[in-house]
Amino acid sequence: MLEVFATYKNSLLFPDQVEGASADMPLDRFSFILDFLISCGYDCCVLTGNEVLRHPELNDFLLVAERKKMSIIIETSGFPNGKINEIASRHKIAIKWKIYHPTVYRQGQYEQLLGNLDIVTKRYKIFTEAVIVVHDLSLDYSFIADFIREQSVNNLYLDILCKAFDRRKEEQLNRLQKINSNFFVLIKQAFEEGIKTTIGCVNVPCGFSDSEFGALIKMGTMMKKCLPYPGVLPDLKVYHCRALINESERNLASFKNWEGLLEYFFKRYGEIQVKTLFFEQCESCLSRRAEVCFGGCLLLKTKSKR
Numbered sequence: 001m002l003e004v005f006a007t008y009k010n011s012l013l014f015p016d017q018v019e020g021a022s023a024d025m026p027l028d029r030f031s032f033i034l035d036f037l038i039s040c041g042y043d044c045c046v047l048t049g050n051e052v053l054r055h056p057e058l059n060d061f062l063l064v065a066e067r068k069k070m071s072i073i074i075e076t077s078g079f080p081n082g083k084i085n086e087i088a089s090r091h092k093i094a095i096k097w098k099i100y101h102p103t104v105y106r107q108g109q110y111e112q113l114l115g116n117l118d119i120v121t122k123r124y125k126i127f128t129e130a131v132i133v134v135h136d137l138s139l140d141y142s143f144i145a146d147f148i149r150e151q152s153v154n155n156l157y158l159d160i161l162c163k164a165f166d167r168r169k170e171e172q173l174n175r176l177q178k179i180n181s182n183f184f185v186l187i188k189q190a191f192e193e194g195i196k197t198t199i200g201c202v203n204v205p206c207g208f209s210d211s212e213f214g215a216l217i218k219m220g221t222m223m224k225k226c227l228p229y230p231g232v233l234p235d236l237k238v239y240h241c242r243a244l245i246n247e248s249e250r251n252l253a254s255f256k257n258w259e260g261l262l263e264y265f266f267k268r269y270g271e272i273q274v275k276t277l278f279f280e281q282c283e284s285c286l287s288r289r290a291e292v293c294f295g296g297c298l299l300l301k302t303k304s305k306r
């Protein structure tokens, strides 16, 4: 599914913020993107940005999408406070709600966020996926246990940012395995509460023990592979995935269809994807041979190659 990165404006300095100074995406470009997707047979896209709630024409974007019968998933931090509740009361949307470690928020903001999330899921019954954004592998994420117990979200998405890793590969793997065994307990808790979890593509099967990995599969936990998850910037340039957003080059208008877009990314990054290994044990790893894993995140492999 394409994500539309409509604005660099932000609400707070969150750890996954993207640097960029260009203007907000205008309405006619958004309309063009929707037409492109419709011509490719799609009826849904993700609308995002550093904080898409700060896009001045968000309401008009949603009206255009409604006219074209496109479903919109809004990805948001939930700030400015209360704005998403206002949007949810007016439009038929789904939400990817990003939850950061509580230390990232200013005093009282995390509690505000939980209050708003409660309104959206209980009063407006909006389909909501809580995206747990992990920017530091040394932090304690046990707060998610209370979050799962108290909130009525539909899905959980575990999103470890590339910035949580550095080049000391083996040490990072140990740290990942440690934090993943805590996440495993939380994923099990979520499963028991009827919430399915998806694990983002920066995580890797070897980040879990064999027994954990087997149990994850039994619970139907989806583990995303490192593949193109394309997005488009306000100037219509496309990127492979959020991690590689700073490497956008080509304009969406130069592609005939979705297959052409994917082919471009496979050609551009294919060699690094296949030949570069992030961890030493990737060389002989069965997950890699069976294509369950392509050997870690493309951005990390690109960086370790440089």
Ligand code: SF4
Pocket (backbone or CB within 6 Å): 204, 205, 206, 207, 278, 279, 281, 282, 283, 285, 286, 287, 288, 293, 294, 295, 296
């Ligand atoms: S291919 Fe590499 S990153 Fe993927 S599971 Fe195997 S060892 Fe881990």
